[in-house]
Amino acid sequence: MNTIEKFDSNIMGTYGRYPLVMEKGSHEIAADERGREYIDFGSGIGTNSLGYCNEKWVNAVCGQAKTLQHTSNYYYTKVQADFAEELNKITGYSAVFFGNSGAEANECAIKLARKYSFDKYGRGRHNIVTLENSFHGRTLSTLSATGQEVFHNYFFPFVEGFRYAKANDTEDLKAKLDDTVCAVMIEYIQGEGGVVPLNKDFVDSVFELCGEKDILVIADEVQTGVGRTGKFLAGDHFGHKANITTLAKGIAGGLPMGACLCDEQCRDVLGKGTHGSTFGGNPVCCAGGLAVLNFIKSGDHLKQVTEKGNYLRDKLLGISEIDKVDGMGLMLGASLKTKKAQGVVAEALEKGLLMLTAKEKLRFLPPLTITYEEIDKGIAILEGILK
Numbered sequence: 001m002n003t004i005e006k007f008d009s010n011i012m013g014t015y016g017r018y019p020l021v022m023e024k025g026s027h028e029i030a031a032d033e034r035g036r037e038y039i040d041f042g043s044g045i046g047t048n049s050l051g052y053c054n055e056k057w058v059n060a061v062c063g064q065a066k067t068l069q070h071t072s073n074y075y076y077t078k079v080q081a082d083f084a085e086e087l088n089k090i091t092g093y094s095a096v097f098f099g100n101s102g103a104e105a106n107e108c109a110i111k112l113a114r115k116y117s118f119d120k121y122g123r124g125r126h127n128i129v130t131l132e133n134s135f136h137g138r139t140l141s142t143l144s145a146t147g148q149e150v151f152h153n154y155f156f157p158f159v160e161g162f163r164y165a166k167a168n169d170t171e172d173l174k175a176k177l178d179d180t181v182c183a184v185m186i187e188y189i190q191g192e193g194g195v196v197p198l199n200k201d202f203v204d205s206v207f208e209l210c211g212e213k214d215i216l217v218i219a220d221e222v223q224t225g226v227g228r229t230g231k232f233l234a235g236d237h238f239g240h241k242a243n244i245t246t247l248a249k250g251i252a253g254g255l256p257m258g259a260c261l262c263d264e265q266c267r268d269v270l271g272k273g274t275h276g277s278t279f280g281g282n283p284v285c286c287a288g289g290l291a292v293l294n295f296i297k298s299g300d301h302l303k304q305v306t307e308k309g310n311y312l313r314d315k316l317l318g319i320s321e322i323d324k325v326d327g328m329g330l331m332l333g334a335s336l337k338t339k340k341a342q343g344v345v346a347e348a349l350e351k352g353l354l355m356l357t358a359k360e361k362l363r364f365l366p367p368l369t370i371t372y373e374e375i376d377k378g379i380a381i382l383e384g385i386l387k
Contacts, residue, residue, distance in 0.1 A: 195333025
């Protein structure tokens with residue numbers, strides 16, 4: 001029995017997988033069990049932020065694994081304290097809760113917002129407005145928060161207390177903000193929704209309207225955060241800081257980690273016993289996270305993300321089959337004129353290029369460390385397919 005047969009015989013079929021058995025990787029190149037190499041334009045859906053097996057990241061993770069792999073959150077660890085301090089410094093937030101994924105980070109944000117409102121106003125002010133076409137996770141509450149009807153099936157009853165406003169429509173948002181709302185939850189760029197950025201005027205309106213009504217703003221930066229857009233937080237492009245920001249994916253360079261960051265007015269809302277996570281803040285994951293933060297803080301890496309993103313965008317727009325490119329930094333989505341994105345990704349795999357889709361678009365989330373040479377090689381493969 002080969003690996004794929006063994007896999008399919010023993011694991012739930014919750015993913016539409018490509019026939020590739022990944023075995024190892026180095027820098028921005030992955031390799032399968034046959035030894036064939038692939039340029040990676042997806043980085044594990046934006047998770048391998050420093051590529052594969054970055055030396056400093058590996059040393060940090062292995063060093064921690066040899067020292068202390070896990071302990072209960074009833075105790076303190078220095079590595080979690082160090083990681084939290086650096087993360088708060090780089091983001092400007094006051095406190096953080098660590099979980100294991102973006103969905104967990106968003107669960108924490110939802111609970112925090114509802115308790116903030118309950119503590120100040122009592123019961124009945126619990127609704128959270130999210131945006132149509134959003135995606136916030138696959139737990140029951142984050143699926144309920146997701147503003148795409150296609151996800152609201154099978155798992156009835158869904159969690160109550162969510163309503164959906166049209167993205168970039170201030171009047172529709174205004175109509176949803178009654179006295180039962182405690183928070184508005186946004187993605188500055190709707191990643192799973194098709195790499196669709198919000199308009200700055202709309203974002204300005206979100207913060208203005210919420211500020212007037214003491215409604216918290218939650219920014220889901222699970223995909224856009226940790227330097228992906230050329231700023232550490234995508235919100236920095238819009239000139240706003242949400243009361244609560246969630247991070248995951250690239251935060252620990254490929255290890256399971258989620259973070260819910262909050263400002264000063266929210267830092268003491270979740271007290272002892274109101275939230276928790278057995279593996280949240282795991283020492284090995286925190287060591288990986290520190291390595292990612294140290295990389296981003298050193299040199300001009302965020303500037304390079306912007307420059308590489310502009311370079312990749314220009315290369316994509318030079319391909320006649322590509323109609324337009326949306327996104328920021330190294331988070332881009334390309335619309336095609338005639339071809340289907342899913343078919344292009346499958347063909348690219350056969351030619352040694354790993355890519356993603358987002359709705360009808362090709363989605364690009366390469367490692368932040370990708371080189372111009374690797375961009376050129378990947379574009380050459382893609383161009384050959386699209387011709």
